[in-house]
Amino acid sequence: MSEYVEHSPSGTSVGRVEKQFFTFAADEPLLVESGRSLGPVTLAYETYGRLNASATNAVLVLHALTGDSHAAGYYETSDSKPGWWDLMIGPGKPLDTDRYFIICSNVVGGCMGTTGPASVDPATGRPYGLSFPVITVGDMVQAQKCLIDHLGVGRLLSVVGGSMGGMQVLEWSVRYPDMVRSAVPLATTTKHSALAIAFNEVARQAIMADPAWNGGDYYDGEQPAHGLAVARMIGHITYLSDEAMRQKFDRRLQDRCEISFAFEEADFQVESYLRYQGQKFVDRFDANSFLYVTKAADYFNLESSHGCGSAVAAFAKAQCRFLVASFSSDWLYPTYQSRAMVQAMKKNGLDVSFVELEAKWGHDAFLLPNARLSGMIARFLDRAAADAAKEDARAL
């Protein structure tokens, strides 16, 4: 099949979708990596397309730091925006819902329907706050596996995600190798660098410096909005790039002809953009969840958790085919980090395709239209589906 060689980035929408919930670990709590336990756990998730009879067409999409289960379509016809990866998921799109059954769930520790620090602790009847156990990427994946089992999928056709979603992809590939036929880690890393940790740490300090944060116990009052906004602004700088910012903003002024010689109002468009992003984020995200997901990303180290410090040893556990993509202007997870993981995969004889995509938009590029990436993902899934069909045929 070569229908995707001339892949059109358009496709159509999956249309109206609904957030679903799966609750588990009520009787037997989930043991998390810190040694603590958590239960019951509810995962918010969405599915698009239909699971086929042999349950071989399921693709798990994994979201980034502050993403959610709403990857495609819309909840209400009045929604101003579709799900966060709508350009990639839908009929005729790379994650083709006419062919694949797409699953996306919100991570544990998040605040978009999945159990996290803002959830009520059944033991106390009050929100967990900081008593919520610190979560790792491994814990997120462990919870996702419960959902995949529940949905009756024995082996995923693919696991796909960028940034912290890509970390989950990597974790899936070595934690549950039998369950993963192919994997697409995008704009990601096998371990958070000191630079990436540094940005997250400053963002956390901004939240924790806000008196309203109150040691994480703020759910009866106002949330630490100032600190969370600053944290988000820091994040947004890392999602762009020097060149992206120059092209998008340069030194253009915001709604004024002259600099203000004052501090209250934004002079430059880039300042106005960051303030707006900070404010917008406060309305949709929980400050404690931000602490938890950034900590999970910082703790992520596939090499130490699965390979005693060696990436080669870690990927010795993987069995799937990989498509790895980095973006030339991504300075949060630069290409050299993807190259290192690709080398470690290859040393294990794994089937790996790797591409560094020329993109000026920095780390966020994986969320933006990119015909080359779309085509590569479409063809990659097509190959994985062909393999699955062959195996199905042999099994019959």
Next chain:
Amino acid sequence: MSEYVEHSPSGTSVGRVEKQFFTFAADEPLLVESGRSLGPVTLAYETYGRLNASATNAVLVLHALTGDSHAAGYYETSDSKPGWWDLMIGPGKPLDTDRYFIICSNVVGGCMGTTGPASVDPATGRPYGLSFPVITVGDMVQAQKCLIDHLGVGRLLSVVGGSMGGMQVLEWSVRYPDMVRSAVPLATTTKHSALAIAFNEVARQAIMADPAWNGGDYYDGEQPAHGLAVARMIGHITYLSDEAMRQKFDRRLQDRCEISFAFEEADFQVESYLRYQGQKFVDRFDANSFLYVTKAADYFNLESSHGCGSAVAAFAKAQCRFLVASFSSDWLYPTYQSRAMVQAMKKNGLDVSFVELEAKWGHDAFLLPNARLSGMIARFLDRAAADAAKEDARAL
């Protein structure tokens, strides 16, 4: 003379030095670029070496964002550290105090002895706070010129500085071309990029988000220490580089063998380093001054203020010889920005030496030992001094 070809980075110390003060603009206030006026103005400054009889050996050193007038030597024998550029200034060092008369003054708007927002407004008897006029790099340089006049120097042998100090160097070269024989802008830019503005804006927002900031009116109580610490942490990330952080910290843990699975204590050395830098800064720097100096850096645009938007037109006003240096891992003011300024200088037929120095330590590299940079600066000043001597001889 070639005594510096085999330049040793050692040299000796200038020894004990004293902060001095120069007050002016008492009767006739300084008119600043915003259109407001300021007076009286006190500049804190230090000098090292002796001004020669013909006053041709004066070198003005210009400090970066949060620097001060204490560039070399020590105040007390018990001081744990010398001035911030002690490795460059002293007998036998590149800025050789046996030959040159070195002057360094704290910028207007600062908080190290020079008039700034923490100073008392004579009109009210209370600290200026935000009623202090917003200051530009041009204003800083205008005030420095008053000091240079006062010291009896008609023409500076050289103006030398890195980062925001480099901006002042560039400003000097086009604002007072008759007074500048040579100029050494290091790790700097003719205009702040959107990325650089973005980092400063987030730092300012961190300060202004701190309730203790109180609209800049906090001098009767505690200063906004939490916000200022976060602002400084952001700054410190930009002063390093991905590679520098990897070499300096990587993922090494701080005083522990295992990650903590908690938020209060630092897990990683890089977190501990940033927290320490933030705390240390709070003890020595005023939060409002941080707002003022970052704003001055953001507003800096030599091209618009001196060339109607053209760097070539701006440098048409310059007459001096330049030594421009950038650092390969500096992503705050990357080399392409230095290259652009060098091209604009060359289009005006100016005598320009340019070097991109291989350095892994990011933007801060200009403050660190670098034998190649030291040698280049020494030789460059030597040439300028030779020129000055020739002119002196002709004038006799």
